[in-house]
Amino acid sequence: MIIFVAAQLLPGDVGRAILGPFAAQSSVDQLNEELGTNRSIVVQYGDWVGGVLQGDLGDSYAFSRPVGDLLWPALKNSAKLALLAFVIVVPIGILGGVAAALKEGRLRDRVISIGGLSATAIPEFVWAVLGIMIFGVWLGVLPTTAQAPQDAGFFTQVKYLLLPALCLVFVLFGYIARMARAGTIESLDADYTRTAYLKGLPRRTVIRRHVLRNSLLPTIAVVATQVGYLFGGLVAIELIFNYNGLGQLIYRAAQRQDFPLLLSATLVVGVVYLVATLIADVLYSLLNPRIRLASSES
Amino acid sequence: MTAATAPALELDDLNVAYTVRGIDRPVLRGVTLSIAQGESYGLVGESGCGKSTAAFALMRYLPRNGKIQSGSIRIAGQELMSMSEDGVRNLRATQVSMVYQNPGAALNPSIHIGDQVAEVFEIAGGSGAQARERTHEILGKVQISDPARVMRRYPHQLSGGMQQRVVIAMALAKDPALLILDEPTTGLDATVEAEVLDLVALLRGEFGTSVFFISHNLAVIRRMCERVGVLYAGRLVEEGQAETVFTDPRHPYTVGLLRCIPKGGLRKDVHRLDSIPGFLPQLGADLPGCVFTDRCGLAREICREHEPEFHQLGGGHASRCHFHDEAQTLPRTTPSHTEVPKRESNGVPVVKAEHMAKTFHQEGHDVRALDDLSIEIRPGETLGLVGESGSGKTTFARLLLGLTEPDQGSIVELEGHPLAPRIAKRSSDDVRALQIVFQNPDAALNRRFSVRRIINRALTKLVGAKGEGRDTRLRELAHSVRFDVRLLGARPAQLSGGLKQRVAIARAFAGEPLVVVCDEPTSALDVSVQAAILNLLADLQRDKGVTYLFISHDLGVVRYLSDRIAVLYLGRLMEVGDAETVFSAPHHPYTEALLSAVPSVEGEERPRIRLEGEIPSAADPPSGCVFHTRCPRYLGAICEEQEPPLAEVERGHFMRCHIPVDELRRLQAEPPPPRARGSQAKTTS
Numbered sequence: 009m010i011i012f013v014a015a016q017l018l019p020g021d022v023g024r025a026i027l028g029p030f031a032a033q034s035s036v037d038q039l040n041e042e043l044g045t046n047r048s049i050v051v052q053y054g055d056w057v058g059g060v061l062q063g064d065l066g067d068s069y070a071f072s073r074p075v076g077d078l079l080w081p082a083l084k085n086s087a088k089l090a091l092l093a094f095v096i097v098v099p100i101g102i103l104g105g106v107a108a109a110l111k112e113g114r115l116r117d118r119v120i121s122i123g124g125l126s127a128t129a130i131p132e133f134v135w136a137v138l139g140i141m142i143f144g145v146w147l148g149v150l151p152t153t154a155q156a157p158q159d160a161g162f163f164t165q166v167k168y169l170l171l172p173a174l175c176l177v178f179v180l181f182g183y184i185a186r187m188a189r190a191g192t193i194e195s196l197d198a199d200y201t202r203t204a205y206l207k208g209l210p211r212r213t214v215i216r217r218h219v220l221r222n223s224l225l226p227t228i229a230v231v232a233t234q235v236g237y238l239f240g241g242l243v244a245i246e247l248i249f250n251y252n253g254l255g256q257l258i259y260r261a262a263q264r265q266d267f268p269l270l271l272s273a274t275l276v277v278g279v280v281y282l283v284a285t286l287i288a289d290v291l292y293s294l295l296n297p298r299i300r301l302a303s304s305e306s
Numbered sequence: 307m308t309a310a311t312a313p314a315l316e317l318d319d320l321n322v323a324y325t326v327r328g329i330d331r332p333v334l335r336g337v338t339l340s341i342a343q344g345e346s347y348g349l350v351g352e353s354g355c356g357k358s359t360a361a362f363a364l365m366r367y368l369p370r371n372g373k374i375q376s377g378s379i380r381i382a383g384q385e386l387m388s389m390s391e392d393g394v395r396n397l398r399a400t401q402v403s404m405v406y407q408n409p410g411a412a413l414n415p416s417i418h419i420g421d422q423v424a425e426v427f428e429i430a431g432g433s434g435a436q437a438r439e440r441t442h443e444i445l446g447k448v449q450i451s452d453p454a455r456v457m458r459r460y461p462h463q464l465s466g467g468m469q470q471r472v473v474i475a476m477a478l479a480k481d482p483a484l485l486i487l488d489e490p491t492t493g494l495d496a497t498v499e500a501e502v503l504d505l506v507a508l509l510r511g512e513f514g515t516s517v518f519f520i521s522h523n524l525a526v527i528r529r530m531c532e533r534v535g536v537l538y539a540g541r542l543v544e545e546g547q548a549e550t551v552f553t554d555p556r557h558p559y560t561v562g563l564l565r566c567i568p569k570g571g572l573r574k575d576v577h578r579l580d581s582i583p584g585f586l587p588q589l590g591a592d593l594p595g596c597v598f599t600d601r602c603g604l605a606r607e608i609c610r611e612h613e614p615e616f617h618q619l620g621g622g623h624a625s626r627c628h629f630h631d632e633a634q635t636l637p638r639t640t641p642s643h644t645e646v647p648k649r650e651s652n653g654v655p656v657v658k659a660e661h662m663a664k665t666f667h668q669e670g671h672d673v674r675a676l677d678d679l680s681i682e683i684r685p686g687e688t689l690g691l692v693g694e695s696g697s698g699k700t701t702f703a704r705l706l707l708g709l710t711e712p713d714q715g716s717i718v719e720l721e722g723h724p725l726a727p728r729i730a731k732r733s734s735d736d737v738r739a740l741q742i743v744f745q746n747p748d749a750a751l752n753r754r755f756s757v758r759r760i761i762n763r764a765l766t767k768l769v770g771a772k773g774e775g776r777d778t779r780l781r782e783l784a785h786s787v788r789f790d791v792r793l794l795g796a797r798p799a800q801l802s803g804g805l806k807q808r809v810a811i812a813r814a815f816a817g818e819p820l821v822v823v824c825d826e827p828t829s830a831l832d833v834s835v836q837a838a839i840l841n842l843l844a845d846l847q848r849d850k851g852v853t854y855l856f857i858s859h860d861l862g863v864v865r866y867l868s869d870r871i872a873v874l875y876l877g878r879l880m881e882v883g884d885a886e887t888v889f890s891a892p893h894h895p896y897t898e899a900l901l902s903a904v905p906s907v908e909g910e911e912r913p914r915i916r917l918e919g920e921i922p923s924a925a926d927p928p929s930g931c932v933f934h935t936r937c938p939r940y941l942g943a944i945c946e947e948q949e950p951p952l953a954e955v956e957r958g959h960f961m962r963c964h965i966p967v968d969e970l971r972r973l974q975a976e977p978p979p980p981r982a983r984g985s986q987a988k989t990t991s
Contacts, residue, residue: 198411199406199408199411199412200411200412200413200414200415202367202412203412203413203414203473203476204414204425205367205398206365206367206398206403206404207398207399207403207425207426207429207476208395208396208397208398208399208400208429208480209395209399209425209429210395217417217425218414218417221414221416221417222414222415222416225416295416296416297415297416297460297462298415298460298462
């Protein structure tokens with residue numbers, strides 16, 4: 009709803025955006041008539057919502073194709089990129105965070121904490137440009153676009169996606185490491201950890217069995233909420249690497265005031281966010297007996 | 307010396323320091339003590355004196371900035387100081403274990419109880435199945451009625467008492483040579499504390515374990531220990547047989563500590579408690595002479611310059627005081643007696659509560675936190691409110707103050723006029739008239755404000771004082787709570803616990819209240835500070851005629867301060883009457899059990915009555931008399947079928963029990979009944 013109104017407030021009209029600045033005003037009007045974009049905002053919105061409720065996302069104004077046809081491949085591409093970034097960043101982030109926590113205040117902690125924070129603070133497009141410069145141009149080991157050729161095998165696809173995924177890893181690493189570090193430090197200080205040490209357990213066992221189990225809970229919750237960002241927030245990365253994901257789709261739709269496409273794409277991102285948060289909550293309560301058993305308590 | 311005959315613990319000239327901002331600050335100063343096999347040794351002292359540091363030092367588990375500077379620690383004949391990491395771990399796994407305060411935190415929240423206990427057996431090298439079998443056995447030993455079920459539970463599903471049993475089971479599982487108990491019952495209800503202490507005493511007999519018992523509670527130490535050491539500023543100042551030290555103390559610090567405790571027979575309208583002036587020396591302060599000099603009423607020139615020796619007084623009794631034979635002549639800091647003019651009462655109660663009830667709705671259950679409570683509080687008196695946690699004490703206080711809205715039909719009157727159920731609807735006069743002092747001044751005082759601002763704010767809000775008038779009132783208030791006006795600019799974090807509580811009291815008194823609710827105001831404080839606060843409350847009442855509703859789990863404190871006492875159980879009033887009447891037989895069986903749970907510092911053995919099981923859930927209270935599931939005087943079917951009325955058994959003494967009062971009097975003069983009806987006493991959860 010908000011997106012819809014915001015898009016309407018933008019100057020310009022759809023027909024003009026599609027046909028370009030040199031088209032005759034009459035053609036523009038005619039196109040607007042055909043698309044229905046000369047109707048009032050409320051009617052257009054109502055139309056779209058009605059369609060969505062019936063499972064029809066409508067037709068894209070700009071590409072003259074059903075929105076679904078554009079959306080699903082983009083979603084699939086986004087998922088691939090997100091998954092790859094995720095598979096790389098989660099283990100490294102957690103490992104880094106725990107490693108820092110175990111040496112709290114020492115050199116190793118400083119390097120990981122400050123390094124992670126700096127990496128997070130630098131926007132992803134800066135990493136993208138740097139990555140392209142170093143790996144793509146100078147070293148020439150990785151392709152500078154993310155879109156693998158048609159029918160590329162699994163490893164080729166991974167190779168193409170590696171650079172953008174690495175940029176995301178840089179951005180997320182600091183975040184995840186910081187959560188893992190905080191959780192681990194808290195857990196190391198807890199009385200139950202002391203109990204475990206005083207039982208005579210070796211340090212390795214204490215950390216594996218008593219510390220990590222409790223310390224990674226908050227991290228898992230945070231990680232899961234990042235899924236939404238990985239899916240929908242990658243406009244810059246996808247543009248730079250010319251990757252046909254959701255981010256690029258949203259960007260194009262916004263540029264051309266293609267409401268059905270824009271709205272549907274944002275809807276999908278919203279749903280992904282929602283599902284990710286839900287999974288995070290479910291996962292958290294599954295891992296945390298205090299929440300899991302709260303209801304069966306009485 | 308072989309391990310078989312070596313003492314369980316030997317500390318020799320142990321020095322421990324914490325490094326703070328690059329400087330080593332001594333925490334333990336040359337502590338020497340030894341605990342024989344099978345012996346139980348108590349270490350007492352106020353917070354900050356180094357008790358817990360001693361415990362952790364001998365597990366070689368100090369914080370990162372703590373280090374053992376010199377000395378030796380031998381457990382069962384093995385020297386810890388020269389031991390490798392692996393050696394220490396092995397020792398922890400086999401010879402020494404520790405139980406500390408707050409069992410809820412000591413257990414891992416996300417591991418099943420059974421697995422946590424079994425771990426101890428696994429370290430010792432048992433197979434999984436063996437470990438589980440032995441876990442089952444040890445949980446049975448700590449009197450957990452259904453070990454198999456408890457093993458499948460998580461810590462948060464158990465009550466505090468059960469959690470502490472599990473921790474004790476874990477500690478005893480390895481059959482250690484030495485068991486360290488660091489404040490094991492602090493924070494537990496008196497009835498639960500009594501059970502845990504009984505259990506420790508029983509198991510000590512069974513396992514023959516030596517016990518190192520650390521507590522600030524002298525009465526608990528007296529009950530549990532054969533020998534006792536008194537620690538002050540990291541120095542052992544007195545040591546000896548518990549009996550001797552408690553009846554014939556030879557160090558002014560021990561003498562002072564013992565005088566701080568409100569003992570039976572001391573009353574606020576006649577007596578004042580003694581307190582110890584001043585504060586513990588700063589952590590790691592340079593103390594060339596006797597460590598206690600600054601707070602000692604007997605200190606002379608020599609005490610400042612020369613550290614006294616540990617004078618041996620025979621029978622293992624020793625005191626680190628130059629004038630140990632004069633210790634008991636330590637001058638009091640407060641006069642022992644006080645004059646309280648008899649108060650004229652016009653008979654109108656200052657607070658009258660009728661049919662007070664509060665039902666909380668939780669996950670579809672109705673929880674009756676308070677059930678039809680009617681009570682009057684007379685002007686200028688202290689009404690003590692006692693009962694286990696969950697009995698409704700705090701709920702009642704919150705209803706009075708209007709912080710929680712009572713159920714329909716509840717009536718609260720203040721000096722004859724009805725009060726609105728919510729504080730927001732009350733007139734400013736009514737708000738001013740009812741004030742509260744909370745248990746934890748840290749949480750009650752705004753950390754960002756100075757003391758001056760905290761009290762001024764109360765003065766402005768409650769009485770609309772401004773400018774010069776407010777300054778004068780501020781100074782008067784500070785003076786009346788004995789708060790140094792030079793400290794008015796300080797923030798709460800810069801003050802000690804006792805000073806913070808004084809600020810909280812000053813805040814409550816800012817608007818000249820009629821009634822002050824004191825909710826466990828001294829339970830977070832050391833005994834010497836507690837004594838000073840109790841004296842202050844008594845003096846304020848004498849001078850200002852204020853009325854107190856005093857909530858505490860410490861019956862000694864309640865007895866000292868209260869004129870009348872109300873006993874709550876599961877939200878119901880079980881007994882109410884004059885303090886001395888309630889404290890002397892005949893009492894309600896529940897009151898009887900509460901009283902019998904409390905260890906006494908005088909060491910007199912009261913007949914033991916133990917409540918079994920836990921307080922039932924208020925969501926599903928027992929039928930008939932709510933206490934029948936745990937009652938040691940259970941009469942028969944009538945207790946389960948009919949709720950007894952609150953009947954006046956003597957003048958002004960009300961009781962809710964089916965047993966006739968004369969019968970109770972006769973029963974309570976006899977030795978207590980055996981712990982029968984065990985099977986029925988279990989809770990049904």
